[in-house]
Amino acid sequence: MREFGYQRVFDVPGAVARLGADPDARYLGGGTNLVDLMKAGVERPALLIDVRELPLDGIETTDDGGLRIGATVTNSDLAAHPEVRRRYPALAQAVLAGASGQLRNMATVGGNLLQRTRCGYFADLAKPCNKRVPGSGCPAIEGEHHNHAILGASEHCVAIHPSDMGVALAAFDAVISYETADGPGELPLAEFYLPVGDTPHLETALPSGALITGVTLPPTPVAAVSRYRKVRERASYAFAIGSIAAALDVQDGVVREVRLALGAVASRPWRAQEAERVLTGGPASADAFAAAADAELAAAKTLPHNGYKVTLMRNLVVAMLTELTEEAAR
Template sequence: MREFAYDRALDVSGALALLDADPDARFLGGGTNLVDLMKTGVERPARLVDVRELPLDDIEVTADGGLRIGATVTNSDLAAHPEVRRRYPALAQAVLAGASGQLRNMATVGGNLLQRTRCGYFADVTKPCNKRVPGSGCPAIEGEHHNHAILGASEHCVATHPSDMGVALTAFDAVVRYETADGPGELPLADFYLPVGDTPHRETALPPGALITGVTLPPSPVAAHSRYRKVRERASYAFAIGSIAAALDVRDGAVHEVRLAFGAVASRPWRATAAERVLTGAPADAETFAAAADAELAAAKPLPHNAYKVTLMRNLAVAVLTELAEEAAR
């Protein structure tokens, strides 16, 4: 593990200045991903700028009925907040499904969005990996890939994004707020993660040196009727092999409004827009739900050992949407 310097920032401008002064510096939140990667040699920062003490740990209801979530809010506090549970229950469920209690107590909202793939080839510095060393290759395509991407991948990378929180935030049109030396900025989460293409090492659209300061959730009445479901290889804490965040508003037996996002199937949380188009205005029944899932998964390009994910995600979508529709009919 490379020796590194450590600084604790007390305000946003100070944090930005410390990062700007050292091109090999990194921001440190809870450290639940970054420190692990430092131990394996994947990440080798010369300096860590601790941002946990920044005044970014509030959750506020906005004037229009949305939520403003600070970047240093812990996962535990996010999941327990009464307004999150009431207005966006799938978000609270996703956070609770995402890690053990100890990790949730440390992990932060900003860090969660920036966590990196758990692909074994990425984590092993003795192996080639285009995400870690551009141009070195993607051994997962011919090797171990049973939990890799079926949507949006390329011949350069088939890794998946590990965030559960990000799936729910994607379904609810979250906006990421950030600060740079030139001032504040915003990125819709739909644009935050870059497509894999031939540059898998470029993961987000954040400007260089930017510090995430928070996430804004717009008002969404349908989000109050939402659910997050995660499938994993063991019942205890584990990363997903497939997950879904869904919200459904049914009126007179038809889908009035829907939000749908998939997890563990792509390099970023996957908004299921094709499925949403099929669902909107259609009967709220199992046949429609299956047709919507099929429309989204028509673009899937599974590898030899992860084709099961197509069936898994179809069944998962039908099951969760059916549960939400049945609850709406009561």
Template sequence: MKEFGYQRATDVAGALAALDTHPGARFLGGGTNLVDLMKTGVERPAHLVDVRDVPLPGIEPTADGGLRIGATVTNSDLAAHPEVRRRYPALTQAVLAGASGQLRNMATVGGNLLQRTRCGYFTDVSKACNKRVPGSGCPAIEGEHHNHAVLGASAHCVAVHPSDMGVALAAFDAVVSYETQDGPGETPITEFYLPVGDTPHLETVLPPGALITGVTLPPAAVASRSRYRKVRERASFAFAIGSVAAALDIRDGVVREARVALGAVASRPWRARTAEQVLTGAAADAETFAAAAEAELAPARPLPHNRHKVPLLRNLVTAVLTELAEEAAR
């Protein structure tokens, strides 16, 4: 493990200045991903700026009826917050599905968004990886890829984003806020992650040196009737093979509004816009739900050893939408 400097920041300005002062520095939140990658040599920062004491905690209502979540809120506090549980239950379910209680107690909202792929070739510095070393190749395409991308991949990278929380945030049109030396900025989470293309090492639209300060959930009545479902290879503490966050507003047997996002299918949380279009205005029945899943997955390009993901996700989306419809009918 490379020797590194360490300091604590107590405000946003101090954190940004510290990063600017030390070339090769990184922000440190809970460290549940970054420290692991430092141990394996994937990440080699010369300096760490600890932002846990920066006053970015709390979950507060916004003037328009949404919620603002501070970047240093822990995953445990996010999942337990009564307004999150009441207004965005799929978000609570996603966070609780994401890791053990010990990790949730340390992991932060800002850090969760920036966690990196768990692809074995990325985390093994003895192997080639375009995400880690641009231009070195993607051995996963011909090698171990049973849990890799079926949507939005490229010939340069087929890794998936591991966040459960990000899938629910994508379904609810969350907006990520950040600060830089030049001032504040924000971006919808659906635009936060860059397409893989031929530059998989470029993962987000964050400007260099930016610090995530929070996430805002816009008001959405449909979100109170939502669900997150995750399929994994073992019952606990495993990354998803496939997941879905969904919400339905059904009136008189017709879908008036739909929100659907998929996880473990692409390099970013995947907002299922095509499925939403099929659902909106259609009958809330099994035929519609299956057609929506089929339409979303039509562009899927699985690899030889992850073809199982397509029927798995088709069935998962259909099942979750059916459960939401049955719940609405009670």
């Protein structure tokens, strides 16, 4: 076991400065992912900087009617917050679909965004993995890949991002706030995760040493009529094999606005922009929903054992949008 240091910090500038002084340090939130990776030897930090006591644990309404969520808000508190449940129900449902109650009590919003893939090859030091050791290869392509990516992957990596919360945040145009030694900054979630390309070890666009301080959800009226659904291989405490966050506004049988994001299909939460484009202004019908799903999934590239995801995601899109349409008609 490698020895490591531990330090608790109480202010954001101090946390950023401490990490800047030690490139082998890592921020520690709930530790629900980082500690597991340390046990496996994937992560080997020299110092853990505990950020749980930073004043970033609030959820508040913004001046324009959105929500700002602090980075150290626990997943349990996020899912239970009345404004989250009222304005962005798909987000609350997505958080509750993840992990177990015990883990949600520990896991933080900032940590959830930064969690690493659960690909078995990534976590196994005896196997090559381009995320761990760039250029070593991706054995999942020829090996076990039944729950791997069908969209946005490359010959260098077919791992998926495991977050449920991130899928809902993608649907609602979340913006990530962070702090560096040079001051604060922001990244739209759409730009936060980097494409896999030939550098799968580079996962986010966060500047070096940056500390996530919060997530802002812009005012999104359509989000009040939203749902999240997760398909998994057992009833609870399992990562998705496919998931969807959807919001829909239908007027006189016509789709006025739609938000769709897919999970467990790519290395990042996947905003289904082509499906949204096809649907907007068209009929709210099962045939239209299927056509939109087909348009989005036309870019899918499957491997021998994950092709089922195309059918699964098509069915999820149709079922979810049909349910939301029926609910709006009541």
